[in-house]
Structure formats: structure tokens, C-alpha cells
Amino acid sequence: MINAVRFSHTPDITVVNQRQFELHYGLYKNYVNSINKLTCEIEHASEDIKEEANTTNGLFRSLKRGETYALNGVILHELYFRNMGGTTSAPKEQLKAALEERFGSVDKWREDFVATAKASRGWTILVYDERGKCLRNILLDGHDEGMVAFAHPLLVLDMYEHAYFFQYGSNRGAYIEAFMQNIHWDIVAQRMNYYGV
Ligand SMILES: [Fe+2]
Incomplete structure (x- = not known):
């Protein structure tokens, strides 16, 4: 239950x-x-x-x-x-280092994550790929469609219309930007530690 x-x-x-x-x-x-x-x-x-x-x-x-x-x-x-509503504006320490190692810089990661969100009909997720030992931004068009085996979610963004339409209407860009400005990075770091990244 x-x-x-x-x-x-x-x-x-x-x-x-x-x-x-x-x-x-x-x-x-x-x-x-x-x-x-x-x-x-x-x-x-x-x-x-x-x-x-x-x-x-x-x-x-x-x-x-x-x-x-x-x-x-x-x-x-x-x-x-x-993972929404954090007070720090950027990832710190090993999370920052892991994003830089995989994407080149935090800004490059952000660019890829935002583009993934714009392309998504359901979820956009930063995952730790345990098999590949790396971070990835993945797209799920449905709850049960697109999740990668051995991939652990670190940061999750709901891109279904029900997540934003009442407040933002069809302005998906404004919703994505508000999300990116208010990520709870401490929670993301906790998940990363939990998975031993
Ligand atoms: Fe939802």
C-alpha cells in the first residue's frame, strides 16, 4: 500500500x-x-x-x-x-564537476536539458547512467516510455501540459525558464550521493 x-x-x-x-x-x-x-x-x-x-x-x-x-x-x-524550489542558483562541488566532465560546462548541460524539455511530451530527466558511468539528459514521452535501464533520476522536469497550462498557458518556454532558475540543487546532490556518483 x-x-x-x-x-x-x-x-x-x-x-x-x-x-x-x-x-x-x-x-x-x-x-x-x-x-x-x-x-x-x-x-x-x-x-x-x-x-x-x-x-x-x-x-x-x-x-x-x-x-x-x-x-x-x-x-x-x-x-x-x-527538486523544485531551491535557494542556490547553481550546482556545487562534485555535481558541478560531473556536469562539466560530461557536457563541457554547466551552461552546455543547461542548453541540452532545456532543448530536451522543449522536445518532450512528458518528462525530461537528468540521470546517472550507472552502466556508462556518466550523466545523460533523457526524454520520456510517457511515464513508462523511454526510461533507460540502470539510469537513476537526479533531476526531473514534468513537461506534460497539466504541469504548467493553468498558469503559463502555452508558454512552455516561460515554465522551463522558471524551473531552471529554481532547481533544488541540494536535493539533486543528495540523489547523486545516494547513487554513489
Ligand atoms: Fe504531472
Whole structure:
């Protein structure tokens, strides 16, 4: 059973206003409810439903597709809400060094991340690629579409329209710029340390 997380720092978030956040948080809670319901349904799926499982249709395929979609919906939103609203304007120490090593400079990383966000229909994520031992900016058009195996999320940006449209309308550039100016770099650094980068 997964419980929805309250994000205590949200009133200080400058990327989105309170109403935009509340709308988005409601959607996040729907994913929490969905994964709990799906987990229960999968656990109690009958033998008939499992025997009829196939790659085209059927209830079991639908449940399993829904499982990864809803679970990533929960995880990615929690990472996103937490990595907004920082007070430092730039990455420090080993995070700065890692970005410089992979992209040449922090500005070059920023340029690539922003372009990735503009091209994304869903998520833009700075990940640590454990296999390649390097940082990457990746694009996911859906919660369950595009994540790289052995890639650990460090910085997550939600580019679905629901993340910004109430406040910014179709001005995606303004939303991206506000996000880039208010990254919680300490949280990103904590994730980096957690993965042993
Ligand atoms: Fe979202």
C-alpha cells in the first residue's frame, strides 16, 4: 500500500503558483490510488485471467501496463515536486564537476536539458547512467516510455501540459525558464550521493 506524500515546501515554490500545484497534486494522488488498486487487482487476478494473457488484448495485459504506468507516475511526480524550489542558483562541488566532465560546462548541460524539455511530451530527466558511468539528459514521452535501464533520476522536469497550462498557458518556454532558475540543487546532490556518483 502506497500513501501519497505531502510536500511541505510547496508554498515556497516559485516555479508554479499554489493553484497550479494543487491541480497537479490532485493528479499525483490519482496515480497513488491507481497503483494501489492495480496492485490489489493483480494480486487477486484469477487463473482464468492469467491463462488468457496475450500480447494484444485481455485484462491481464491491461493490468500490467497500468501497473508500470501508474507506479512511474507516482515516483516521477515525487521526484519532480521535491527538486523544485531551491535557494542556490547553481550546482556545487562534485555535481558541478560531473556536469562539466560530461557536457563541457554547466551552461552546455543547461542548453541540452532545456532543448530536451522543449522536445518532450512528458518528462525530461537528468540521470546517472550507472552502466556508462556518466550523466545523460533523457526524454520520456510517457511515464513508462523511454526510461533507460540502470539510469537513476537526479533531476526531473514534468513537461506534460497539466504541469504548467493553468498558469503559463502555452508558454512552455516561460515554465522551463522558471524551473531552471529554481532547481533544488541540494536535493539533486543528495540523489547523486545516494547513487554513489
Ligand atoms: Fe504531472
